Amino acid sequence: MPKREYTCVACPKGCTVEVEFEGDEIKDITGYNCLKGKDYVEDEFHDPRRILTTTVKIKNAKYPRIPVRTETGVPKDELDCCLDELTEVELEAPVDIGYTVIDDVCSTGISVVTSRSLEEVTVSKLE
Ligand code: SF4
Structure with a gap:
């Protein structure tokens, strides 16, 4: 066996x-x-599952990317799909911690949320 x-x-x-x-x-x-x-x-x-942690792009912030994670474990077979979907995401600062980035990633019913907040950074104009 x-x-x-x-x-x-x-x-x-x-x-x-x-x-x-x-x-x-x-x-x-x-x-x-x-x-x-x-x-x-x-x-x-x-039903093997994993919490997915990665980063997505963000505009007008101190850093070019912001960390995100799934709220619960995602089926292992869906991890690549989730990463592909997150590649397309671009947020705009300001963003709070826990902000919902995607509501139903890859039709799993699972949300992806930000793991930190990032403030808007205003670039002062050159005179
Ligand atoms: S929960 Fe801890 S003690 Fe129990 S089987 Fe797993 S590793 Fe062993």
Whole structure:
């Protein structure tokens, strides 16, 4: 029976958990030290997700890019799509922390928000 090994990251202990499976079905899980870890590995097997953190362009700010992140984990298969969609985004300062950059990134139902604020920078005109 095929096996897959996971490192549980649900706590700092980092247990190695082994999953035996047939197709989409888990047949056995071993190596976890608590139910939280078992749940984590079951989720990783059936629906692996990651919080996406990156930056997007911003105009009229001190920096040319602003950090953003998804509000919850995005299915791993959608990460490239989300990055592509964020490449097209350009914000304009001022922007507050938590500002919604995209409401439903790649039709996942998940929002992307800013991780910091950036004030507008006014460039003084040369005389
Ligand atoms: S299985 Fe439990 S104890 Fe082990 S890393 Fe995961 S959460 Fe921590």
